[in-house]
Amino acid sequence: MSKLRELFNLGQSIWYDNISRALLDSGAMQALIDNGVVGVTSNPSIFEKAIAKSSDYDGAIRELAQAGKSTNEIYEAMALEDIGEAADLFRPVYDKTGGLDGYISLEVSPTLARDTEGTIAEARRLFATLNRPNIMIKVPATPEGIPAIETLTADGININVTLIFSLSSYEDVMNAYISGLEKRLTAGQPINNISSVASFFVSRVDTAVDKALAAKGNSELQGKIAIANAKVAYARFQQMFSGDRWQKLAENGARAQRPLWASTSTKNPAYPDTLYVDTLIGPNTVNTVPPATVDAFKEHGTVAVTLTEGLEDAAGQLDALANLGISLDEITDQLQVAGVDSFAKSFEGLIDSIAGKRAAILAEAVGFAASLGDLDTAVAATEADLAKKKITERIWQHDHTVWHPEPTEITNRLGWLHTPKTMVAELPRLNQFVAQVKAEGFTEVLLLGMGGSSLAPELFANVFGAAVSGLPLRVFDSTDATVVQHYAETADLAHTLFIVSTKSGGTVETLSFFTYFYNRVADLVGAEKAGRQFVAITDPGSKLVTLAEKYGFRETFQNDPNIGGRYSVISFFGLVPAALVGVDVACLLERAQAVSQAPTATRLGAILGTLAQQGRDKVTLITSAQIASFGDWVEQLIAESTGKNGVGILPVVGEPVLKPVGYGDDRLFVHLRLAGDDSMDTAVSQLKAANQPVIRFDLADLCDLGGQFFIWELATAVAGHILSIQPFDQxxxxxxxxxxxxxxxxxxxxxxxxxxxxxxxxxxxxxxxxxxxxxxxxxxxxxxxxxxxxxxxxxxxxxxxxxxxxxxxxxxxxxxxxxxxxxxxxxxxxxxxxxxxxxxxxxxxxxxxxxxxxxxxxxxxxxxxxxxxxxxxxxxxxxxxxxxxxxxxxxxxxxxxxxxx
Missing domain, CATH: 3.40.50.10490 (Glucose-6-phosphate isomerase like protein; domain 1)
Incomplete structure (x- = not known):
């Protein structure tokens, strides 16, 4: 019989303080069960080691990231899968022991340690999601956790109470458990199917107390206080679960909340490596043992009831400690605070690691790569700061303080965040509109606009025009008289659809174009028909809305007013012309949605902002020839958003690409490469080799521009924060x-x-x-x-x-x-x-x-x-x-x- 089974026969259950996918998949966990391990515990530190410090979960992270899951969703999916698999593996133990053992524990987020209601809600959700009787939810024994323990026990949820260091805290935990059972019994609900353990931490107590003892010059008590503390706690357990109050619950099938000795690996190499197992053996207890300690105990541990021995000596040792002026209560209180912080730090490290892996996967998915050389350290620091301040999350929450204390021209300029989703509902209208225009014999489209109203339509015409079967579209955005005459003479005015596009409805150039071309059309077809050749895109209530009504425009597309012109590509301003050109608008929106939650935009923004601060404020775009017009669109976005308050990022578009020696040290190069185009690869590789910072986006097809629109919009907003610029005014x-x-x-x-x-x-x-x-x-x-x-x-x-x-x-x-x-x-x-x-x-x-x-x-x-x-x-x-x-x-x-x- 193994030593672990011998312990079980003495009334102590050994639970394994470790879990990982490798343990489960390799059969190692089953081997432990066969050797006498009857349960498992987990905590954020364990999961951090398993997930963040191995490649075992990389495949799962990739699959979940590509499915659009957030960082927290990825963590939870992987953790729940492991916990569920372990629970199924231990289910025979649970059944064989009548529900005494066979449990696996999962901790609520350490960030909720000071949040009673949040803890209750998450524990309920996790327990229901896992839907197995041998699951325990770990709840910390903080002051905020105590009422949660009572409520959750009354709910019928198995609880592993963690981070107990002091006798007073342990008292609170036991009372909360008993009170929860009493509430449940009073409500007429069964209590014979609930289990709970109270995780009493051991070795960390000695680590802290020994330090205090050394400062006092006392060596006699070193290595003894943690065990003494646990023995006195066990005595209190025996009292609590033997009196009249408990007896009534026991008669109705209640199970005692067993003490679980946690933190049982020795931290001081001078102490025996099985010290906190050998000395804490007793009936109706659990010891959760880390891997190295399990191996050590199996090899040379001592199996004997030791927990009830020397109780008077234990009490005397605690008194002696107090007489030295060392407050155990103060130390254990500090240990609990430190324990919460440690688990929170591990959890944050785990989440950061998953976020990093997710970012790399999604960056790869959108064809993103960055070669920054020595500048990578500065960018990483910026990214850490953005994450700490939750900048991306706050942008999504429309928090104007990301950029400025006042909301003016910010809170009413963030509608672009949602257009990848909201514009999907407009697809039927756009399709019907295009069908009607074609059916009525229009042969071309002339868009009258400036800036944000014209650059996106021009992009769609130039990039997609030759690749799709839509109407030819030209953009008119020049006040040069020669150009006016050229357009008037080369257009079939009687069969041209004119789009009058202006957010404000009062742009002088656009209205001048309208009056000129309206008169030309009216001369050809008559004033009564002329208006049917005009379409308006504008904000609700603008002057153009009134003009459209007055002159009988065919259609008026009233855009979300909470979108600035340069951020309006994925709105009526960009998509109406795109639909007329024949662009697959649904595909554009789908690609934009696919990247909307990816971290690529935040990373790009961090690079743009950080490198601008480092003097590399000339963002030089190198594009495949077919998507060259994308440069003109992004030029306005970056320049008009960031060039103010004495700083700015200069977008450089259409410049010939030179050998590296032809540049100074003020550049950031961005290579936008369409699949199959290697024409600039050599030149870009030379720039990298010369230590010029280079970003590369690989676009699978033209539809990927939908994702690029959103990535660059959000990146520009993030860069604005870094540069302390309000990116939505001009x-x-x-x-x-x-x-x-x-x-x-x-x-x-x-x-x-x-x-x-x-x-x-x-x-x-x-x-x-x-x-x-x-x-x-x-x-x-x-x-x-x-x-x-x-x-x-x-x-x-x-x-x-x-x-x-x-x-x-x-x-x-x-x-x-x-x-x-x-x-x-x-x-x-x-x-x-x-x-x-x-x-x-x-x-x-x-x-x-x-x-x-x-x-x-x-x-x-x-x-x-x-x-x-x-x-x-x-x-x-x-x-x-x-x-x-x-x-x-x-x-x-x-x-x-x-x-x-």
Whole structure:
């Protein structure tokens, strides 16, 4: 007969203080049962070791993470699986012993140790979920845990009361258990099917007391107080469960709450390794023994009843301790607090480990990888801080204090968090709308908008247009008269559907486009039919809603007003045009939902924010050619959200990729790679090899852009927190608009626009200006000229020249569209930009009708564009930015060519 079975015959049950999937799957746990182990206990430290410090659970974590489970859900699923499997393994023991043994314990979250109601609720839920009679729920013996023990016992739940160190705490535990049984009996419910143990901790007491004794110079009592404490506790157990109060319960089948000796491995190597087993053997007890101690006892432990021996000596030792001025009560109280904290720390470590593994799996699932080199340490510290402050959770809770003490333009700007789900309900409407438009013979779509209203539609048209069978869509977002004429002359106006898209309903450019094209359409089809060719996307109650009603628009899509323009891609502003183009909107939403709870966005935000703080504030996008327009969309998102308060992150889009030697140390590279495209792999690998920080996203297909939209939106919001920026307003955009309106007012008053200094467009003047650039600066080209393929090529050549000359990041934007994109950053960041403004004159100007349906005009597009250029320049000068202006007249490309050296 094994020593463990000999102990059982003496009335002491040995429970194994360890559990892991490897123990269960390998048959090792069954071997322990065969050798005499009759129960198992677990705790957060055990699970941390099993899950966090092994690879045994990685497969399960992967499967659960990919199924969309949160970190806590993953932990609970794995823990419950192990506990359930162990309970089934020990069920024969439970049946054979009539419910005395065969139990497995699972602890409520240590974070609930000071929460009575939370403990009760979680214990009930866990017990019901496991749904096995041989489950025990562990509840701490804290002051808040005591009433929970009583309530749960009255509920009929088996309880293992943990973290008992003192006699007074043990008294409370026993009374709570008995009171719970009494309540249950009074309620007419059975009490013969309930078991409980009280886990009385041993070795930790000696560790703490020995330290105090050593300080007093006493060695005689060292190694004795923990055992004395346990023996006195056992005597009190015998008294409590033998009196009249208990007798009534016993007659109704109640089981005594057995003391369970916990923490029975020796911490002091000078003590025998079986000390806390050999000396605590007695009937009606449990000893939960860790693996090494089990092995040691089987080899050389002593089987004999020892618990009732030397009780008087034990009491004397406790008195002697008190006479030395050492308060055992104070020590045990501290031990309980430390025990709660230790389990909480283990639990947090476990959760952090699972979160890390989950993050890596989900990052892999969304094709995310980051090579940060020495910067990884700083990013990890930021991620830890974000987790500690629960930033992502607070963002989901719409907590404005993540960014600012006041809620203005924050609490009413977080609707984008929910659009991946809420927009699913709009799919039938979108599909029906598209079907009607096609059925009525429309052959193309022209979207009239600026910034957030135009960049997402342009992306869908450029990226998906050739891959799907929808309507051709063009985006009109230029006030250049030449462009206006081009669109008017190249569109089949009688069969064009116009989308008038503006959140505020009052964007001057968008309304100017509307009045112009409405009049052109009305001239062709008549005023009574013209409105049917127009669709509005706007906020409820805006001016555009009124205009749509007045002119009989075909449809008005009123968007969630709690969404800012640059965060509106997964809303009507992006999805109505997408549906018309033929994009699989349902797939986009599905991919966005799939990543909405993934930690990838938080990690990306941590990288963006941290590296910006480290001086790497030029986020340089390298994309597969087919998804190049994604860069233009994300450019506005990042620049307009982060460029303010003297800091900012500059998105660099469309810049040629150089050898690593062509860059300074202010870059973060992001490679967005569509499956099957390895065209930039070598260049990106060279950047990594040169220790440039690189992020990579692998997109399985175009639908993955749905996930990218959400990831970058949330990442930008997280980066805003890190940089202490409110990411949802745009104060400097408004200031530029105010200045532009002043220019227009001057025009109306005097008949001409104000003048600003300009330089002769020569290569020498440009080179002299560029020589001001220093490391960490960037150069931004503002082209208030007609966008044509020829001009595109010249501007790209010019930026490449400047990049190679200065090693500074370069950007190019056509005016006025960039005012609604990077314009905020240009005036709001730290002032490290050099700005080159080009303006042009139209060969023939185009009048802007004062009102749709009327011919009267007080201004033309040439004046509007020039006023915007002047207002932008003045706003830059007001912010002490370095600016040079070149007026190109009507010979734009000829004069640009002269600037290229």
């Amino acid at each position: 104060p400097n955009v408004e200031s530029a608009k105010v200045l532009a309106r002043k220019m227009v007012a001057t025009y109306h008053e005097t008949g001409k626009l104000p003048q600003l200094d300009s330089a002769e467009p020569t290569a020498a003047n440009l080179q002299a200006f560029a020589r001001q650039a220093k490391p960490g600066d960037y150069i931004s080209i503002h082209a208030y000229v007609p966008p044509t393929p020829e001009t595109d090529a010249l501007l790209q050549t010019l930026r490449t020249q400047l990049l190679k000359q200065t090693k500074c990041a370069t950007t190019v934007g056509y005016g006025p569209r960039f005012l609604h994109s990077t314009g905020q950053l240009h005036k709001g960041d730290g002032g490290n930009g050099l700005f080159i403004q080009f303006t042009s004159d139209p060969v023939a100007d185009v009048a802007i009708p004062d009102e749709a349906g009327e011919a009267a005009s007080g201004m033309n597009f040439g004046v509007l564009k020039q006023s915007q250029a002047l207002g932008d320049a003045q706003a830059l000068l007001d912010e002490n930015r370095r600016l040079i202006r070149f007026e190109l007249g009507t010979a734009v490309n000829e004069k640009l060519q002269k600037l290229i050296s």
